[in-house]
Amino acid sequence: MSRTMSDRFGIELGDVPDHYAALHPQRMAVVYPDGESITWSDLAARSNARAAVLRSMGVRPGDMVTIALPNSCDYYTYSFAVWKLGATPNFVSHKLPPNEIASICALASPRVVIGDIALAGPGMQVLSPDLPCDTAFGARIAAVTPRYWKAATSGGSTGVPKIIVDRRPFNPASMTAPDPGSSFIAPGPLYHNAPFMGSHVALARGCLVAGMRRFDAEQTLRMIDQYAIEHVSLVPTMMHRIWTLPDEVKRRYRLDSVRKVWHYGAPIAPWLKERWIDWLGAEKIWEFYGSTEYLGATAIRGDEWLARKGSVGRLVGGGAMKVLRPDGGECPPGEVGELYFLPPDPAQRPYHYVGAQSRTAEGGWESVGDMGYVDGDGYLFLADRRVDLILRGGANIYPAEIEAAIDAFPGVRASLVVGLRHEDLGEVPHAIVEVADARSFAAPAMVAHLRSHLAPYKLPATLEIVETGLKDDAGKARRVAVRDERRAWVAEGRHLDRFIAVHHA
Incomplete structure (x- = not known):
């Protein structure tokens, strides 16, 4: 309550x-581009x-x-x-x-x-x-x-x-909250939890809140410069779009007011995080992992991350975390399994669902379906969502790993990897790649890039090059709907002029 x-x-x-x-x-109190504001x-x-x-x-x-x-x-x-x-x-x-x-x-x-x-x-x-x-x-x-x-x-x-x-009390003094009376920007849509929560927490602390109707990479930098924004909240998709702006565009705007950049919502490619650390400084780049249910959370600062690249940090805010195998046994350090959390006070549940059932284990432990592993020092490394896992001939393939490799190729705006049915292997990965100009995009060069970054069994079986937006402004994609649509195309033979087969040597 x-x-x-x-x-x-x-x-x-x-x-x-x-x-x-x-x-x-x-x-x-709030400012938007083109002079829209409210006192x-x-x-x-x-x-x-x-x-x-x-x-x-x-x-x-x-x-x-x-x-x-x-x-x-x-x-x-x-x-x-x-x-x-x-x-x-x-x-x-x-x-x-x-x-x-x-x-x-x-x-x-x-x-x-x-x-x-x-x-x-x-x-x-x-x-x-x-x-x-x-x-x-x-x-x-x-x-x-x-x-x-x-x-x-x-x-x-x-x-x-x-x-x-x-069900938690409103907490305007949470770990990710901006300093009282400072300035904050969350350019994502307010119908997503993190921008909604972050912007209202900032207002409760008397901050100036900057927003935008739709995310625009250069506009974000312009507003940071114009309003001397101190606290920034982004998802990796936004960070990718900002970083891939031409260097001359990025140099137009001063970012020395920025004290913290929090990123969340999806795994970030290590190369992209390294670029942001080099750009703004390791002490300013913070990562937060948690769910809307707030069963548990981890956090890590950039300098700490450099010593454990790929980690999303250690548990913060109390409670406990463990990694379980499908049979319910606990995974040792380094073994990927499903993440389960126990709130600090299991009797005071932080949330409840309407229209769904919680995924629980004995003793009050709960999961939202994320996969990952913990190292010997308690640092968490994410793999992917349990339901997004692709099982190819008995081998586990995590779409996030393939997407990170695709997103690192020049000209890629976003990517989405889904599993398509295969008569022999069970499932194979299909990669949908969003670019600005599909006709001029060098797909063969990207495949060569993937071969140098992924194990052969993780290579997509097929590619699809598109120009339409795969993800919304918060970096979210309707993965299940996209997957089901592509599976229907294959079943009906409508994929032949859309998909590019990838030769597996």
Whole structure:
């Protein structure tokens, strides 16, 4: 259950805008490209007005409110409005088709959906963002402590939606939190957990928050320079796109204000991390591994990582971690298995699912399906997701390893490796490679590059060169949907003019 913030800051989560508006009303709270911004005074006035509207629609403490909005300064007026009423924001992608929104709403049972009116289904109340915000609609509404402070939506690895309700108290002093009164940028979509959590924690600490409607590599550098950003939150896909900008573009922007870059969300290729360490300094590059469920977490700073390249660090925040074989036996150091965590207080679960069942082991241990190993000193090294594992003729192949090798080749914007069925071997890897110009891309040269970086059995059996986006702005891909689509193509013979066979010597 979420507890009041008064123990630390003397304010409730929903009162954050009012608190800072009283201290410095005309200071910018949130800035976006092209001059879009909102002051603390405006954020407080709008969140109170939104809360009054939501209350008139029947929102009460303990309710769920689904937010399906694109990134903007105004997004925060809705999230704080929901918290003012003691309700829980359930944030989802505004890009989902109505039938998927309906599936999520069937789980969440929200009192109101905030988003496009086209999302309205039977029995749904929808608050359209197109309605004007009348700040004179109501006076300040004193915040009520929400039972749960957020509820993230995930398709998981199965493609079936589930809601992850955070049962922990809101903690604006977490390890990854920016310094109070500093500046923070999280250019990812707010319908993902890390950007949502990071930006709201930053606001709770009185920080200037910079965002963007859609991630753009150069725009990120421009905003860091323009607003002297001190704390940066990225995923490896963003780091790759920034690093592959021409050197003359990167040199246009000053980054000396940056104190910490936190990256998370997916394994990072060691070569890419080394480039960022060389660029900004090892002491500024931090990695965080954890799940939305927050069963356990690890962290590592760049200088520590250089001594153990590939590690995501040691356990932080208490609790315990172990690696299990499929038969339930514990793996010795160095052996890959499934990661299980035990929270510091197993009686106080950090989350609960709506629409899914937890994966548990005896004694209260839980897993979200990640694979990896721990060395003799307790440093964790990730392999991949359990369900993404490709079993080729009895040999385990981890897509993340192949993707890292592909992404290191010049001209590659992103990649995705999925397993396709094979009559003899069971499964073989198929690599989808996103580039700017498919016609001019040197696929044979990339295959030669892969041969020098991967064991022969790990080489993709087929390639597919595309120009469309494989991953969203948070570096996430709908892997199961992509895999199933390609398997259907193969079954129907529609892959022949799309796939490039890779010769295995």
